[in-house]
Amino acid sequence: MKPKYWSAVSVSLAAIAALGMFLWPLFMSNTSASPTLLAQGVFIGLMPAVLLLILVEFGAGKLDSRSIAILGLLIALNAVIRLLGAGVSGIETAFFLIIIGAYVFGAGFGFILGAGSLFVSALLGAGIGPWLPFQMMAAGLIGIGAGLLNRLSTRSPRLIIGSYAVIASFMYGGLMTMWTWPFLAGTGTSLSFIPGAPIIDNLTTFLRYELFTGGLLWDLGRAITTVALIGLTGKTLLATLNRVANKASISIL
Numbered sequence: 001m002k003p004k005y006w007s008a009v010s011v012s013l014a015a016i017a018a019l020g021m022f023l024w025p026l027f028m029s030n031t032s033a034s035p036t037l038l039a040q041g042v043f044i045g046l047m048p049a050v051l052l053l054i055l056v057e058f059g060a061g062k063l064d065s066r067s068i069a070i071l072g073l074l075i076a077l078n079a080v081i082r083l084l085g086a087g088v089s090g091i092e093t094a095f096f097l098i099i100i101g102a103y104v105f106g107a108g109f110g111f112i113l114g115a116g117s118l119f120v121s122a123l124l125g126a127g128i129g130p131w132l133p134f135q136m137m138a139a140g141l142i143g144i145g146a147g148l149l150n151r152l153s154t155r156s157p158r159l160i161i162g163s164y165a166v167i168a169s170f171m172y173g174g175l176m177t178m179w180t181w182p183f184l185a186g187t188g189t190s191l192s193f194i195p196g197a198p199i200i201d202n203l204t205t206f207l208r209y210e211l212f213t214g215g216l217l218w219d220l221g222r223a224i225t226t227v228a229l230i231g232l233t234g235k236t237l238l239a240t241l242n243r244v245a246n247k248a249s250i251s252i253l
Contacts, residue, residue: 022175025179071116078113097113099164100230102114102144102147105147106147109147110144114143114144117139158231162234165226169223173219177209193205
């Protein structure tokens with residue numbers, strides 16, 4: 001198998017595994033696992049997966065010493081930027097750079113940028129807890145999606161990126177709520193997760209839970225913040241990162 005196909009396979013497996021860990025309630029017949037134990041299991045599986053993806057991307061020629069340096073710089077920068085918002089009242093400052101960086105450098109780069117940014121920002125003070133592995137995976141998924149957007153031929157990349165930012169903001173919020181829903185909603189209520197129930201029934205209940213708890217309003221704040229930051233910085237960042245990518249000869253997935 002050619003290196004580029006290995007890269008595509010590794011990114012696809014990372015995305016499938018991440019989605020599986022968020023959507024686990026829909027396929028479980030009980031909720032006996034505690035959030036802490038679940039988070040520990042995800043973290044133990046996530047770290048080797050990220051390292052493996054880096055190695056595969058490196059072997060495929062998509063990451064070299066220069067692109068790794070760029071990746072490290074963007075992760076560090078985004079980790080600091082995230083502290084300016086840290087999710088207060090739905091204000092999220094972390095995702096605009098993940099989306100723009102992934103759009104320029106590709107899906108594999110985007111996954112590592114997203115997961116790495118939230119990990120480093122947590123170490124810097126954003127908060128470490130059972131939620132961190134899931135935040136990393138959700139941000140990684142956003143990076144993968146943004147990286148795939150580059151395949152679209154368009155003269156208005158900021159419009160495409162901005163539209164995706166809205167979808168990604170709600171997707172991130174929905175995924176982060178999904179994994180905690182069975183634990184926080186309790187049992188025996190109209191908003192409770194029902195183990196073993198049909199997927200459609202649980203999804204309908206989950207949507208009511210999102211509406212009742214105000215999760216969608218929080219996600220709207222994230223979407224507005226991200227789109228606004230893309231509008232303010234997108235033109236300059238896209239031009240700068242594209243020049244860097246061309247000089248570093250980085251090929252996207």
